[in-house]
Amino acid sequence: xxxxxxxxxxxxxxxxQGKAIGHALNGLGFASVGEVRxxxxxxxxxxxxxxxxxxxALKDMCEKLLANTVIEKYEIELKS
Amino acid sequence: xxxAVIVFPASNCDRDAATAxxxxxxxxxxxxxxxxxxxxxxxxxxxxxxxxxxxYLRCGAMANQSKIMGAIKAHxxxxxxxxxxxxxxxxxxxxxxxxxxxxxxxxxKFVCKPVTMSVEETQSAFTRKYDKGxxxxxxxxxxxxxxxxxxETLNRLEGEGRVMFRYQDNPNGSARNIAGILNEKxxxxxLMPHPERVVDEALGGSDGRAxxxxxxxxxx
Numbered sequence: 132x133x134x135x136x137x138x139x140x141x142x143x144x145x146x147x148q149g150k151a152i153g154h155a156l157n158g159l160g161f162a163s164v165g166e167v168r169x170x171x172x173x174x175x176x177x178x179x180x181x182x183x184x185x186x187x188a189l190k191d192m193c194e195k196l197l198a199n200t201v202i203e204k205y206e207i208e209l210k211s
Numbered sequence: 212x213x214x215a216v217i218v219f220p221a222s223n224c225d226r227d228a229a230t231a232x233x234x235x236x237x238x239x240x241x242x243x244x245x246x247x248x249x250x251x252x253x254x255x256x257x258x259x260x261x262x263x264x265x266x267y268l269r270c271g272a273m274a275n276q277s278k279i280m281g282a283i284k285a286h287x288x289x290x291x292x293x294x295x296x297x298x299x300x301x302x303x304x305x306x307x308x309x310x311x312x313x314x315x316x317x318x319x320k321f322v323c324k325p326v327t328m329s330v331e332e333t334q335s336a337f338t339r340k341y342d343k344g345x346x347x348x349x350x351x352x353x354x355x356x357x358x359x360x361x362x363e364t365l366n367r368l369e370g371e372g373r374v375m376f377r378y379q380d381n382p383n384g385s386a387r388n389i390a391g392i393l394n395e396k397x398x399x400x401x402l403m404p405h406p407e408r409v410v411d412e413a414l415g416g417s418d419g420r421a422x423x424x425x426x427x428x429x430x431x
Contacts, residue, residue, distance in 0.1 A: 144359065147317050147384070196276065199269055199305065201312040202359055 132177045132185050137206040138198045139170030173197055182209055212430045214255040215241040217283070217299075219274045224260035224296065224407065231407035232257070235423040245277040254430035255292045256283055258299025260352070260405060270313060270355045271301030280306060292336055292430055293399040297353055300391075300401030309394055309401045310368070311360030317384025321354040325416070326404055328376040328390050335393055336429035337400045338375055340421035347418040349404035351382055356403040358385035358392075368392055376402055 140146050146168050153167035175192075179185040189207045198205040214236065216228045225242065232240040232255075241251045245263075250256060264273035274280075280302075287293050287308055295303040303309040316322055327348045330341040341347065360368070365386055368374050376391035383403070391402025406419030 144314075145317070145384070147315055147319050147357075151319055196268070196272065199272065199312055201304070201310075202314060 132179050132182070133210045134175045134177060134185065134189055135208040135210065136173040136175065136189065136193060136197055137170060137208070138173065138193075138203050139168060139205075140202055141204050144202050170203075182211070185209060212236050212255060212427045213238065213241075213251075213253040214257060215243045215250055215253045216257045216259055217243050217245060217279055218259075219245045219261065219263035219277065219298075219302075221263050221265055222259050222261035222298070224298075224405065227405070228257045228259045228296065228407045231410045231419070231423065234410060235420065236427055243279060245274065245279050247279050248282060250279070250282045250286055253286075253291075255294060255426055256286055257407075258283075258293070258295040258302050259407075260297030260299060263298055263302065266355070269305070271298060271303075271305040274298075274302045275305040284308065287394075287396075287399050290396065290398050292426060294337065294426075295399075295401035296405055296407060297351075297356075297403055300403055301355065303399065303401040308399050309392055310364050311358055311386075311392070313355050313403070314357040314359050315355050316353070316357050316382070321352075322356070322382045323350070323352040324382070325350050326382050326390070327379045328404065329379060331374050331377050332372045332393070334372060335375065335397050335400065336426050337393070337422055338425060339429060340425035346379065347376075347421075348409070348416060349406055349419060350408050350415070351404045353383070353403055356383040356385065358383075358389045358403075360386060365389075371395070373397075375400060376404070 156164040373393040409416035409419035
Protein backbone atom coordinates (compact mmCIF):
# COMPACT_ATOMS: atom_id res chain seq x y z
CA UNK A 132 0.00 0.00 0.00
CA UNK A 133 1.19 3.50 -0.79
CA UNK A 134 0.54 6.59 1.24
CA UNK A 135 1.12 10.28 0.83
CA UNK A 136 1.48 12.57 3.82
CA UNK A 137 1.07 16.33 3.49
CA UNK A 138 2.77 18.38 6.19
CA UNK A 139 1.91 22.08 6.29
CA UNK A 140 2.22 24.89 8.78
CA UNK A 141 -0.77 25.41 11.01
CA UNK A 142 -3.03 28.34 10.27
CA UNK A 143 -1.75 31.41 12.03
CA UNK A 144 1.89 30.28 11.98
CA UNK A 145 3.87 32.72 9.87
CA UNK A 146 5.29 31.13 6.71
CA UNK A 147 8.14 33.31 5.42
CA GLN A 148 8.92 30.90 2.58
CA GLY A 149 5.30 30.98 1.40
CA LYS A 150 5.39 34.76 1.57
CA ALA A 151 8.58 34.93 -0.53
CA ILE A 152 7.04 32.58 -3.12
CA GLY A 153 3.94 34.79 -3.26
CA HIS A 154 6.04 37.92 -3.78
CA ALA A 155 8.05 36.20 -6.50
CA LEU A 156 4.87 35.10 -8.30
CA ASN A 157 3.50 38.65 -8.12
CA GLY A 158 6.83 39.83 -9.52
CA LEU A 159 6.45 37.44 -12.45
CA GLY A 160 3.20 39.13 -13.32
CA PHE A 161 0.80 36.69 -11.64
CA ALA A 162 -1.13 39.55 -10.11
CA SER A 163 -3.98 37.33 -8.96
CA VAL A 164 -1.81 35.49 -6.42
CA GLY A 165 -2.70 36.32 -2.83
CA GLU A 166 -1.47 34.44 0.20
CA VAL A 167 0.81 31.44 -0.45
CA ARG A 168 1.51 28.66 2.07
CA UNK A 169 4.07 25.96 1.35
CA UNK A 170 4.72 22.57 2.89
CA UNK A 171 6.09 19.06 2.40
CA UNK A 172 4.87 15.94 0.67
CA UNK A 173 6.17 12.59 1.94
CA UNK A 174 5.46 9.43 -0.07
CA UNK A 175 5.68 6.14 1.76
CA UNK A 176 5.38 2.50 0.79
CA UNK A 177 3.87 0.31 3.48
CA UNK A 178 3.89 -3.46 3.85
CA UNK A 179 0.30 -3.35 5.00
CA UNK A 180 -2.93 -4.31 3.27
CA UNK A 181 -5.42 -3.20 5.90
CA UNK A 182 -6.32 0.47 5.34
CA UNK A 183 -7.43 1.08 8.91
CA UNK A 184 -4.19 -0.32 10.34
CA UNK A 185 -2.18 1.67 7.81
CA UNK A 186 -3.96 4.88 8.75
CA UNK A 187 -3.40 4.28 12.47
CA ALA A 188 0.30 3.62 11.88
CA LEU A 189 0.65 6.71 9.67
CA LYS A 190 -1.03 8.90 12.25
CA ASP A 191 1.46 7.62 14.81
CA MET A 192 4.36 8.33 12.42
CA CYS A 193 3.12 11.88 11.90
CA GLU A 194 2.79 12.53 15.62
CA LYS A 195 6.18 11.02 16.44
CA LEU A 196 8.34 12.23 13.59
CA LEU A 197 6.90 13.42 10.29
CA ALA A 198 5.25 16.55 11.65
CA ASN A 199 6.11 18.84 14.53
CA THR A 200 2.61 19.40 15.84
CA VAL A 201 3.66 22.56 17.68
CA ILE A 202 3.78 24.33 14.31
CA GLU A 203 2.58 21.84 11.69
CA LYS A 204 -0.54 19.94 10.74
CA TYR A 205 -0.73 16.86 8.56
CA GLU A 206 -3.07 15.08 6.18
CA ILE A 207 -2.84 11.43 5.21
CA GLU A 208 -3.85 10.05 1.83
CA LEU A 209 -3.90 6.30 1.17
CA LYS A 210 -3.52 4.85 -2.32
CA SER A 211 -4.15 1.17 -2.82
CA UNK B 212 31.79 20.34 37.35
CA UNK B 213 31.85 17.28 35.12
CA UNK B 214 30.43 17.71 31.67
CA ALA B 215 29.60 15.85 28.49
CA VAL B 216 29.16 17.09 24.94
CA ILE B 217 26.91 15.06 22.65
CA VAL B 218 28.28 14.46 19.17
CA PHE B 219 25.71 13.94 16.43
CA PRO B 220 26.63 13.36 12.79
CA ALA B 221 27.21 16.91 11.46
CA SER B 222 27.52 18.58 14.83
CA ASN B 223 30.10 21.27 14.18
CA CYS B 224 30.36 23.19 17.45
CA ASP B 225 31.03 20.13 19.60
CA ARG B 226 34.75 20.84 19.81
CA ASP B 227 34.16 24.54 20.46
CA ALA B 228 31.92 23.54 23.37
CA ALA B 229 34.47 21.02 24.66
CA THR B 230 37.29 23.59 24.42
CA ALA B 231 35.25 26.21 26.26
CA UNK B 232 34.31 23.69 28.96
CA UNK B 233 37.88 22.56 29.40
CA UNK B 234 39.12 26.13 29.54
CA UNK B 235 36.50 27.11 32.10
CA UNK B 236 36.46 24.00 34.30
CA UNK B 237 40.02 22.77 33.90
CA UNK B 238 38.61 19.34 33.12
CA UNK B 239 38.14 17.64 29.80
CA UNK B 240 34.54 17.20 28.73
CA UNK B 241 33.38 13.69 27.81
CA UNK B 242 32.55 13.47 24.11
CA UNK B 243 29.49 11.22 23.86
CA UNK B 244 28.51 9.70 20.52
CA UNK B 245 24.81 9.91 19.66
CA UNK B 246 24.50 6.13 19.33
CA UNK B 247 25.61 5.51 22.91
CA UNK B 248 22.90 4.43 25.29
CA UNK B 249 24.29 5.91 28.47
CA UNK B 250 25.88 9.11 29.71
CA UNK B 251 29.00 9.13 31.88
CA UNK B 252 28.58 10.48 35.40
CA UNK B 253 28.30 14.20 34.66
CA UNK B 254 26.64 17.33 36.04
CA UNK B 255 26.10 19.07 32.72
CA UNK B 256 25.17 17.78 29.27
CA UNK B 257 25.73 20.11 26.31
CA UNK B 258 23.92 19.63 23.02
CA UNK B 259 26.14 21.57 20.63
CA UNK B 260 25.49 23.61 17.53
CA UNK B 261 25.72 22.26 14.01
CA UNK B 262 23.51 20.68 11.41
CA UNK B 263 22.79 17.27 12.92
CA UNK B 264 21.68 14.81 10.23
CA UNK B 265 21.93 17.59 7.66
CA UNK B 266 18.81 19.23 9.12
CA TYR B 267 16.79 16.58 7.25
CA LEU B 268 13.02 16.76 7.71
CA ARG B 269 13.32 19.54 10.33
CA CYS B 270 16.28 20.87 12.30
CA GLY B 271 16.83 18.58 15.28
CA ALA B 272 14.10 16.11 14.32
CA MET B 273 16.45 13.25 13.47
CA ALA B 274 18.83 13.93 16.35
CA ASN B 275 15.85 13.63 18.66
CA GLN B 276 15.50 10.00 17.54
CA SER B 277 19.09 9.19 18.55
CA LYS B 278 19.72 6.49 21.15
CA ILE B 279 21.40 8.92 23.54
CA MET B 280 18.25 11.03 23.85
CA GLY B 281 16.73 8.55 26.30
CA ALA B 282 19.66 9.03 28.65
CA ILE B 283 19.51 12.81 28.24
CA LYS B 284 15.81 12.85 29.10
CA ALA B 285 16.51 10.71 32.17
CA HIS B 286 19.36 13.04 33.20
CA UNK B 287 17.04 16.05 32.87
CA UNK B 288 14.24 14.28 34.76
CA UNK B 289 16.64 13.69 37.67
CA UNK B 290 17.36 17.43 37.75
CA UNK B 291 20.66 17.25 35.81
CA UNK B 292 21.61 20.35 33.85
CA UNK B 293 21.23 20.36 30.05
CA UNK B 294 22.36 23.20 27.81
CA UNK B 295 21.30 23.27 24.15
CA UNK B 296 23.10 25.74 21.93
CA UNK B 297 21.79 26.57 18.45
CA UNK B 298 21.12 23.15 16.87
CA UNK B 299 21.10 21.83 20.45
CA UNK B 300 18.21 24.21 21.23
CA UNK B 301 16.39 22.89 18.16
CA UNK B 302 16.91 19.31 19.39
CA UNK B 303 15.56 20.26 22.82
CA UNK B 304 12.36 21.74 21.37
CA UNK B 305 11.90 18.71 19.09
CA UNK B 306 12.30 16.43 22.10
CA UNK B 307 9.73 18.30 24.13
CA UNK B 308 12.29 19.12 26.87
CA UNK B 309 11.65 22.76 25.97
CA UNK B 310 8.37 24.21 24.62
CA UNK B 311 7.85 25.83 21.22
CA UNK B 312 9.73 25.39 17.97
CA UNK B 313 12.45 27.07 15.92
CA UNK B 314 11.34 28.02 12.45
CA UNK B 315 12.96 29.45 9.34
CA UNK B 316 14.32 32.96 9.96
CA UNK B 317 11.72 35.56 9.07
CA UNK B 318 14.17 37.16 6.59
CA UNK B 319 14.80 33.70 5.02
CA LYS B 320 18.55 34.27 5.22
CA PHE B 321 21.19 32.48 7.24
CA VAL B 322 22.29 35.00 9.87
CA CYS B 323 25.91 34.94 11.03
CA LYS B 324 26.92 37.89 13.22
CA PRO B 325 27.34 39.02 16.81
CA VAL B 326 24.04 39.92 18.47
CA THR B 327 23.41 41.89 21.62
CA MET B 328 20.91 40.53 24.10
CA SER B 329 19.63 41.48 27.50
CA VAL B 330 19.83 38.99 30.33
CA GLU B 331 16.21 38.74 31.42
CA GLU B 332 16.44 36.37 34.33
CA THR B 333 19.21 35.42 36.74
CA GLN B 334 17.37 32.77 38.76
CA SER B 335 19.09 29.78 37.17
CA ALA B 336 22.40 27.96 37.21
CA PHE B 337 22.94 29.22 33.66
CA THR B 338 22.50 32.94 34.30
CA ARG B 339 23.24 33.46 38.01
CA LYS B 340 26.57 35.15 37.33
CA TYR B 341 24.98 37.82 35.14
CA ASP B 342 23.15 40.89 36.36
CA LYS B 343 19.50 41.21 35.52
CA GLY B 344 19.12 43.56 32.54
CA UNK B 345 22.81 43.33 31.66
CA UNK B 346 23.54 43.33 27.94
CA UNK B 347 25.81 40.67 26.47
CA UNK B 348 27.04 39.97 22.95
CA UNK B 349 27.21 36.43 21.60
CA UNK B 350 27.51 35.37 17.96
CA UNK B 351 24.62 33.73 16.14
CA UNK B 352 24.94 31.47 13.10
CA UNK B 353 21.65 29.94 12.01
CA UNK B 354 19.00 29.77 9.34
CA UNK B 355 16.27 28.44 11.62
CA UNK B 356 16.30 30.41 14.84
CA UNK B 357 12.90 32.02 14.68
CA UNK B 358 11.38 31.03 18.01
CA UNK B 359 7.70 30.25 17.86
CA UNK B 360 5.23 29.24 20.54
CA UNK B 361 1.54 29.97 20.93
CA UNK B 362 0.53 33.01 23.01
CA GLU B 363 -0.46 30.90 25.98
CA THR B 364 2.99 29.28 26.10
CA LEU B 365 4.74 32.63 25.61
CA ASN B 366 2.74 34.21 28.42
CA ARG B 367 3.59 31.28 30.66
CA LEU B 368 7.30 31.54 29.85
CA GLU B 369 7.27 35.24 30.66
CA GLY B 370 5.13 34.81 33.77
CA GLU B 371 7.37 32.10 35.18
CA GLY B 372 10.61 33.97 34.49
CA ARG B 373 11.74 31.47 31.89
CA VAL B 374 12.73 33.87 29.11
CA MET B 375 16.45 34.05 29.81
CA PHE B 376 17.85 36.14 26.95
CA ARG B 377 16.12 38.61 24.65
CA TYR B 378 17.54 40.07 21.42
CA GLN B 379 17.93 43.82 21.35
CA ASP B 380 17.75 43.82 17.57
CA ASN B 381 15.83 40.70 16.58
CA PRO B 382 17.86 38.91 13.86
CA ASN B 383 15.37 36.15 12.98
CA GLY B 384 11.81 37.14 13.77
CA SER B 385 11.61 35.29 17.10
CA ALA B 386 8.42 35.81 19.05
CA ARG B 387 8.86 38.53 21.65
CA ASN B 388 12.56 38.78 20.74
CA ILE B 389 13.26 35.55 22.61
CA ALA B 390 16.82 34.22 22.24
CA GLY B 391 16.87 31.64 25.05
CA ILE B 392 14.43 29.89 27.36
CA LEU B 393 14.39 27.62 30.39
CA ASN B 394 12.25 24.58 31.22
CA GLU B 395 9.80 24.49 34.11
CA LYS B 396 12.24 22.74 36.48
CA UNK B 397 14.90 25.36 35.61
CA UNK B 398 17.58 22.80 34.75
CA UNK B 399 17.32 22.76 30.94
CA UNK B 400 18.16 25.84 28.88
CA UNK B 401 18.23 26.36 25.14
CA LEU B 402 19.47 29.39 23.25
CA MET B 403 20.32 30.17 19.64
CA PRO B 404 23.39 32.41 20.21
CA HIS B 405 26.73 30.75 21.00
CA PRO B 406 28.15 31.40 24.50
CA GLU B 407 30.93 28.85 23.90
CA ARG B 408 32.37 31.07 21.17
CA VAL B 409 32.89 34.01 23.52
CA VAL B 410 34.93 32.70 26.44
CA ASP B 411 38.23 34.20 25.33
CA GLU B 412 38.99 37.84 24.45
CA ALA B 413 41.53 36.62 21.90
CA LEU B 414 38.66 34.96 20.01
CA GLY B 415 36.37 37.95 19.93
CA GLY B 416 34.80 38.32 23.34
CA SER B 417 34.26 36.95 26.81
CA ASP B 418 30.57 37.57 27.53
CA GLY B 419 29.93 33.82 27.55
CA ARG B 420 32.28 33.18 30.46
CA ALA B 421 29.73 34.07 33.12
CA UNK B 422 27.35 31.42 31.80
CA UNK B 423 29.92 28.70 32.39
CA UNK B 424 31.04 30.26 35.69
CA UNK B 425 27.44 30.15 36.91
CA UNK B 426 27.17 26.48 36.00
CA UNK B 427 30.48 25.69 37.70
CA UNK B 428 29.36 27.51 40.84
CA UNK B 429 25.95 25.81 40.90
CA UNK B 430 27.01 22.31 39.91
CA UNK B 431 30.44 21.74 41.47
